[in-house]
Amino acid sequence: MDSGMQHYVQIHRGLRETKNADGAVPVTIEKLAELLFCTPRNVKFVLRRLEEKGWIRWTPGRGRGNGSTLVFLRPIGEVLEMKVDALLENGRMSEALDLISDAQVDENLKQKMWTRVNVYLGLRSEPEESSTRDVLQMIRGQRLENVDPAFAYTVFEVYILGQLFDTLVDYDTVSESFLPKLAHRWESNDDRTRWTFYLRKGVRFHDGRLLTSRDVQSTLYRLRRKNSPAIKLFGDVEDVETFGDYVVVFRLSRPNAFFLHLAGCLYMAVLPVEEKEGLPIGSGPFRIGKLEKSKLTLTAFDGYFGYRPLIDRVDVWFLPGIEQESRTYHLSDQDDVEDSKELSKPGMGCRYLIFNFRTPGIHHDPEFREAVRLLYDRHAIIEDLGGNLIEPAAGFLPSRSKRSVIPPSSLDEASERLRRSGYEGQTLQLVFMDRKQERLEAQWLKDRCSLVGLKLELCPQEISLCRTESESGELALATEMLEDDWELELLNFFLNEGTYLNRKLDDRRLAELHRLFDGFMGKEKAGRAEVFERAQALLEQENWLLYGTHINHRGYFNRNLYGLRMDSLGFPNLSRLWVKSENTREKD
Numbered sequence: 001m002d003s004g005m006q007h008y009v010q011i012h013r014g015l016r017e018t019k020n021a022d023g024a025v026p027v028t029i030e031k032l033a034e035l036l037f038c039t040p041r042n043v044k045f046v047l048r049r050l051e052e053k054g055w056i057r058w059t060p061g062r063g064r065g066n067g068s069t070l071v072f073l074r075p076i077g078e079v080l081e082m083k084v085d086a087l088l089e090n091g092r093m094s095e096a097l098d099l100i101s102d103a104q105v106d107e108n109l110k111q112k113m114w115t116r117v118n119v120y121l122g123l124r125s126e127p128e129e130s131s132t133r134d135v136l137q138m139i140r141g142q143r144l145e146n147v148d149p150a151f152a153y154t155v156f157e158v159y160i161l162g163q164l165f166d167t168l169v170d171y172d173t174v175s176e177s178f179l180p181k182l183a184h185r186w187e188s189n190d191d192r193t194r195w196t197f198y199l200r201k202g203v204r205f206h207d208g209r210l211l212t213s214r215d216v217q218s219t220l221y222r223l224r225r226k227n228s229p230a231i232k233l234f235g236d237v238e239d240v241e242t243f244g245d246y247v248v249v250f251r252l253s254r255p256n257a258f259f260l261h262l263a264g265c266l267y268m269a270v271l272p273v274e275e276k277e278g279l280p281i282g283s284g285p286f287r288i289g290k291l292e293k294s295k296l297t298l299t300a301f302d303g304y305f306g307y308r309p310l311i312d313r314v315d316v317w318f319l320p321g322i323e324q325e326s327r328t329y330h331l332s333d334q335d336d337v338e339d340s341k342e343l344s345k346p347g348m349g350c351r352y353l354i355f356n357f358r359t360p361g362i363h364h365d366p367e368f369r370e371a372v373r374l375l376y377d378r379h380a381i382i383e384d385l386g387g388n389l390i391e392p393a394a395g396f397l398p399s400r401s402k403r404s405v406i407p408p409s410s411l412d413e414a415s416e417r418l419r420r421s422g423y424e425g426q427t428l429q430l431v432f433m434d435r436k437q438e439r440l441e442a443q444w445l446k447d448r449c450s451l452v453g454l455k456l457e458l459c460p461q462e463i464s465l466c467r468t469e470s471e472s473g474e475l476a477l478a479t480e481m482l483e484d485d486w487e488l489e490l491l492n493f494f495l496n497e498g499t500y501l502n503r504k505l506d507d508r509r510l511a512e513l514h515r516l517f518d519g520f521m522g523k524e525k526a527g528r529a530e531v532f533e534r535a536q537a538l539l540e541q542e543n544w545l546l547y548g549t550h551i552n553h554r555g556y557f558n559r560n561l562y563g564l565r566m567d568s569l570g571f572p573n574l575s576r577l578w579v580k581s582e583n584t585r586e587k588d
Helices: 003-015 029-036 040-053 076-089 093-102 107-120 155-164 213-225 259-263 366-375 378-385 398-402 411-421 436-450 463-468 486-495 500-504 507-515 525-542
Strands: 024-026 056-059 069-072 122-127 132-140 169-172 177-180 183-188 194-199 237-242 247-252 286-291 295-300 313-318 327-329 340-346 348-355 389-392 427-433 455-461 475-482 545-547 549-558
Touching: 003 029, 003 040, 003 069, 003 076, 029 040, 040 056, 076 093, 076 107, 093 107, 093 313, 155 286, 155 295, 169 259, 177 183, 183 259, 194 213, 194 259, 213 237, 213 247, 259 486, 348 366, 348 486, 348 500, 366 411, 366 436, 366 545, 378 389, 378 436, 378 549, 389 398, 427 436, 436 455, 436 475, 475 486, 475 500, 486 500, 486 507, 486 525, 507 525, 525 545
Parallel strands: 132 313, 327 549, 427 455, 427 475
Antiparallel strands: 024 069, 056 069, 122 132, 169 177, 183 194, 194 247, 237 247, 286 295, 295 313, 340 549, 348 475, 348 545, 348 549, 389 549
16 A cells, blocks of 8 residues: 555544535644644645645635635545555555455445455466466465365365375266376285385476385375374274385275275375475475465476466465355456356255364253254255255265255244253353354354344354364354265264364264274275264264255356366366467357
């Protein structure tokens, strides 16, 4: 923000409530000096500059009893929009975002400025001496706090890390089978206790080092050394052996028909044996060019062994507090936001409410939990809030929900259950991630509970707290979204020590739940499906976790963006996106 703009905003902020009927603001030089934190002499210099810009009209008082007046000639919103546009045109995105964030204006005006930023964001071309670079720009409401695949937690972290790192195999959702990736071939012995992978030759990390079997071996050892929350998934692995540079063998303690799922999961994304300080090094299609508090830059990895991305650079700007219900991807040189195509995809997984059994309280009573189950009405919340909430959930898998009968709830029955539980009017804390949709749902639940006398205190938390907090609050509202390999994702939810489920259930309940998964990886698909069914049913029957709603991913894309494919997490495949130039389109 330049000094003239800053001065205008400071004066407007301090005087906007003191206007006369004719729009003039009575003010003294001394008052302006107080607002601008400068001397009376400098105030006159500032006023002269603002008059030259045509932003104010200043009439100094002449003679005893005649006070000075100031008239704002440009609405503050218009000035702010002008400044935002100028910053964006000059590529000063960070300053534009700071300006919007700091502006003390009403939400309608702030949203209007966000719309202007969204128009600028998207895929655009930057000229170079010999060619052009295609640059995709996005904005996120939460910062990227983790770039270590051993501790992947949020949906966006998983998405970004998937661009930076590669795994031995890749899961194909269409065929429900595994495809080659870092390994071009694999095999197991008859009882599936020994899995051998044959690596591609010539695969390089982002720093130029060749990827070998020792890197694969050290990646598993690293998970153990760092005590990754997902280490329980790899409990059957006794050792990893290397045979030359391109053969790696996993020896298991018992038969494991599920091992390819583990070989393809993000936790086993291969890192170099010798980790260097600084930015993380992977072998994926993009590498990190810059990682700052407010910005992440990904650049296409020209040496990628697979298909080199069609986008040359991705800029992700982090601005905590921005509210986005849907993601938008527009071309910066086109202002017709309405001329977009919508792409939507129902997400695998659901929103849910979970009780914190690691804290004492009334929520340990089954009658109380049943009362909350009735209050957390899956039909009513969709009817009242709508948006991306698309259908009631009876489990994490939409297929389970479709074959389940979910009756509407009764407030009278909820009130009776609450009375029988012995509830005495105490206030319970409801923890949730501090985002717009979660705030709406938390407030909805608080209002609904108040109808029967149940008191909730809303406790929004940042992502960093949600990662580790287990002892705060009696209830938590959360979301579990599953990637394409939903079996692996669901197993991870039940066994990973870092998930809400494993941090909120007490040791007795966790032991009962985890016993269901003993021998899980040795079963074929039908047997594994039965275990998942029993685990979801246990949570439902005991009301340890209350299923809420399934969610629809929705994005708006400019008509000239091609290669669109929304993944299970609701993001486009960055490696396949490309822009079709306006001059190649047929004329109407």
